Amino acid sequence: MKSFRSRLAAAGIAAGFAAAMPLGAGAPALAETPADQLVIGTSLAQVLSLDPQQATEPKSQEVIANLYDRLVTVDTADGNKIKPQLAESWQVDDKGITFRLREATFASGNPVTAKDVVYSLVRLMKLNQSSSAYMKSAGYDADNIEKMVSAPDDRTFRIEMTDKVVPDALLYRLAYGVASVVDSEEVKGNATGDDYGNAWLRTNAAGSGPYTLARWRPNDIILMEANGDYWGGKPAMRRIIMRHAPESQAARLMLERGDIDIANALTASDVKTFENKPGFRIEEVKTGGFYVLSMNAGKEPLSKPEVREAIAYGIDYKGIADSIVGPYGRARNVPVPEDWQGAIPNPDWSFQPEKAKKLLADAGYPGGFSLTLKTIAQNPRVDMATAIQANLAQIGIKVSIQQGNGSDIVAAHRARNFDLLIPQASPLTPTALGALDNFTNNPDNRLEANNAGNFVWRSAWDIPELNSLREAANRERDDAKRAAMTKELQEKFVASKPAVLPLFERFEPIVVSARVAGYVGDPQQLTRLDKVTKAAE
Structure with missing residues (x-):
């Protein structure tokens, strides 16, 4: 993450912040959002941490989903089927599941290895935050996790099954944000005492996802930049800006003016104003x-x-x-x-x-x-x-x-x-x-x-x-x-x-500008944005 930040152009960051300035008395009128930037008006009140093995709040998950990869993902558009992400394939046997990893790198440049997967799941259980409840209910805990996960080689990860859940139930858990794979070398290098890097990772990122974290100001803005070396291809959007817009009426006006591209914290009455309104569509995510x-x-x-x-x-x-x-x-x-x-x-x-x-x-x-x-x-x-x-x-x-x-x-x-x-x-x-x-x-x-x-x-x-x-x-x-x-x-x-x-x-309910294509809201808030495109005005 440090190496990425050093490469950010100061002018680029300044442009992003100018586009994301909060509205207020005397604030200048904002232009249409650039075609290579996606601006989301939302409530950031619940974003308390960006540590994937700690944060479970919905808006935190939206950010984490784009900074990190998991072994597998759930395709809600295809009957909730479990599909590959960092894992190219996997085999289930009577005792456990063995995953074969694709070749990928973290934002730091470090390769993604099976040891990072082991570290991430051990870290989840050893931190023992509320986020570990997902794996605890499957029979894993801080005492047994190190015996249950292993890395036979750099591209092979193995997790042993418990008698608590069936294999599919474990795979679904490994698709959640709390099972995101972190760069173990980067996190260890920023650890303080025995905190597993939590103090640092709350406000920084160490992932292999399609975006990297450029800035987070609580209750104000989250700025993510495209990861040009992403294994899945460079994202179409150069920058993702999430603006804190908790006042529904203000967010509605911002969307109507083109100051933001997506609004997902509107009141029911404000959502209703966009029904059948040219230039917008309403996505209803169950x-x-x-x-x-x-x-x-x-x-x-x-x-x-x-x-x-x-x-x-x-x-x-x-x-x-x-x-x-x-x-x-x-x-x-x-x-x-x-x-x-x-x-x-x-x-x-x-x-x-x-x-x-x-x-x-x-x-x-x-x-x-x-x-x-x-x-x-x-x-x-x-x-x-x-x-x-x-x-x-x-x-x-x-x-x-x-x-x-x-x-x-x-x-x-x-x-x-x-x-x-x-x-x-x-x-x-x-x-x-x-x-x-x-x-x-x-x-x-x-x-x-x-x-x-x-x-x-x-x-x-x-x-x-x-x-x-x-x-x-x-x-x-x-x-x-x-x-x-x-x-x-x-x-x-x-x-x-x-x-x-x-x-x-x-x-x-999410109101989306007609300029935006490829935005598909995820039921678990793990909405990936790397396939989103936007038409020029």
Whole structure:
């Protein structure tokens, strides 16, 4: 990364920043974006780190996907098939998976070797951040990882299987951003003590992807430059600029004027203004994930299932979907997208205030109680929170809303420091069982387990029966038996009055200028930009 930065032309960087100046009082009108630069207006509030073995926030993943490669990738346009990236091919046997790597180099000029793959996965588990949860649920941990991965030679990588998941489930995990391959020599050279280079890699990059990191100013700008030596060919776009544009109306105006090429943090109403509008198109990415109401089951009264059920009946899902969520999703209370194979029908959790009041009274709270709802100050979650506040007031629950930036709210969630909180969840794999994983996985609910990377643990919801059934389903190699167990798992989840209540299946509406071609949004936010082209004005 250092060597790349030294080659950047000062004039080129200055031009990029001029194109990416934030708008404000007295700011000059901006010209149409250059044909060789892609400018994205988005919210960077959740970009807390660019370390691929640490960051899991969606916008961080968008950046990481272009700075780094993984062994494999998931082609959502081809039925979620697993396809090569750094791995040219792989072979599955009874004990593990062996990968053959292509010839590639990192941005530093160092060759990509199997030792870098080993280092990256060991680093993921040894750092023991929340991002390691993906591999932990497959049976890997900081103690066993070094025995489970090996590099027989520079272009051969081997990972041994555990008895926790089937091979495809492991391959899907290796396609995620947390499994990105880092330049081990570059990272080791910038390590401080035993931090595995985390302090440095949070704000720098050491990847082999189609772009390299030129600048990141938090809540302002991320600038990436094309990697001319990329193994997949030089990207068409010379520069990618991600501008912090959290105010929807301002971002809409910027897109209309041509100051940005893509907007992906607009309100539902602003997205709607681009319907059938010449010069623009709306991409609706079905993420497979959910907007969730997390309830802290470690606190009364949320520890009582009847109270959680009352809240489930105290929310007007349809009304919120119609008036607020719009293109951002659809109402759904089972954590498997409704059109995925194996999904069960939705329960009858509609807005029924009288039923909700009775459930509260039966639980010992006829007069209701007060709670605080925390949310990241980002569309559409703030408006969701306000609507939920109004709904729950009708059943006697007084809710105060606390907005914050990504770091504040995520930290509170991981520390169990909340009553109610609105996070978003993604599927572990693009299957019904993979979608259930985040919602039914909590092997150790004790506070001292400190499993902050576990979505259910954060809500202190102890679910030994669900967890055991999930583990058994993941081990089952007979497709029919696994499908039956997946159905049972959904039914038991609903019956348990969940403390992690799915609200809306999550879509990602993206408004794109007609000048842009080849932009395909990824459900996991791992959107690659190296094939994007742009017409001149």
